[in-house]
Amino acid sequence: MLELTRVTAGYDRRDPVVREVSLSLAPGESLGLLGPSGCGKSTLARVAALLHRPYGGTVVLDGEPVRGWRHRAPRARRTAVGVVFQQPRLSADPRLTLRELVAQPLRATGRRAEVADRVAALAPAVGLTPELLERRPHEVSDGQLQRACLARALVLRPRWLICDEMTAMLDASTTAALVAVVESYRRESGAGLLAVGHDRVLLERWCDRTVGWQECSAPGAPRGAMSPGGQEILTT
Numbered sequence: 001m002l003e004l005t006r007v008t009a010g011y012d013r014r015d016p017v018v019r020e021v022s023l024s025l026a027p028g029e030s031l032g033l034l035g036p037s038g039c040g041k042s043t044l045a046r047v048a049a050l051l052h053r054p055y056g057g058t059v060v061l062d063g064e065p066v067r068g069w070r071h072r073a074p075r076a077r078r079t080a081v082g083v084v085f086q087q088p089r090l091s092a093d094p095r096l097t098l099r100e101l102v103a104q105p106l107r108a109t110g111r112r113a114e115v116a117d118r119v120a121a122l123a124p125a126v127g128l129t130p131e132l133l134e135r136r137p138h139e140v141s142d143g144q145l146q147r148a149c150l151a152r153a154l155v156l157r158p159r160w161l162i163c164d165e166m167t168a169m170l171d172a173s174t175t176a177a178l179v180a181v182v183e184s185y186r187r188e189s190g191a192g193l194l195a196v197g198h199d200r201v202l203l204e205r206w207c208d209r210t211v212g213w214q215e216c217s218a219p220g221a222p223r224g225a226m227s228p229g230g231q232e233i234l235t236t
C-alpha cells in the first residue's frame with residue numbers, strides 16, 4: 001500500500017499549502033486525485049514520490065513508514081516510485097538526448113548493462129522512434145518529450161507510479177496514447193497509480209476511482225477545494 005495520513009506540507013511552515021490530506025492506494029489500483037489549480041496537488045504528489053519532506057503526517061510505503069526524503073531516502077525506496085510531471089521541460093536535462101534521458105535512472109542505479117535492452121523495449125511502447133531518441137529536448141515537441149519522461153519513469157519498473165498532470169500540455173491523441181501506455185504497464189506489472197489533475201472527465205475515465213481534494217482533506221482545510229461532485233468551490 002501507499003498510504004498518506006494527515007499529510008501537511010508546503011513551502012512555509014506557518015502557512016502550508018497541503019493541510020492534513022489523507023489517501024491510500026492499493027497495488028494494481030488507480031486513483032485519480034482531483035483538485036483546482038493551486039490547491040497543492042503537485043506538492044502532495046512530490047511528497048508521495050518522496051521528493052518533498054512534509055511538515056506533518058505520515059507516508060507509509062509498502063508497509064514501512066517513510067523517514068527520509070530526496071537523497072535521504074534509501075535508493076530502493078526512491079526507485080519504488082516513478083513520477084511524471086506536468087512540464088517535461090522542467091524535469092528533463094536539456095543536455096541529454098532522449099535516449100540518455102530514458103536511461104538516466106538505470107545509469108544512476110548502476111544498471112548500465114540493461115540500458116540497451118530496456119530502452120529498446122520501452123521506446124516503441126511510448127511511441128519514440130530511433131531517430132527521435134537521438135534528439136535533445138529542444139529538438140522535440142512537448143508531447144515527444146513527455147513520452148520520453150514517461151519512459152524514464154517506467155524504466156526501473158516502479159511498483160508505484162505518480163502522474164502529476166501528465167497530459168495537461170498535450171493534445172487528445174497524445175493524451176490517449178500516454179494513458180494507454182500507463183494502463184498497459186499497470187495491468188502487466190500490478191503497479192499502483194496515483195493520477196493527479198483537474199480534468200474530471202479524463203480522470204474518471206482513466207482511474208478505478210477518483211477523489212476530490214476536499215474529500216481527502218481534514219475538515220476546514222482553508223485552500224481552494226473540490227466538492228464531492230468534483231465541482232470547484234471557493235474556500236477562505
Ligand SMILES: Nc1ncnc2c1ncn2[C@@H]1O[C@H](COP(=O)(O)OP(=O)(O)OP(=O)(O)O)[C@@H](O)[C@H]1O
Nearest residue numbers: 011017035036037038039040041042043044165198
Ligand atoms: N517551490 C515553491 N515555493 C513556494 N511556493 C510554491 C512552490 N511551489 C508551489 N508553490 C505554491 O504552492 C501552492 C500549491 O502549488 P501546487 O503546484 O502544489 O498546486 P497544484 O494544485 O498542483 O496547481 P496546478 O494544478 O496549477 O499545477 C501554490 O500557491 C504555489 O504558488
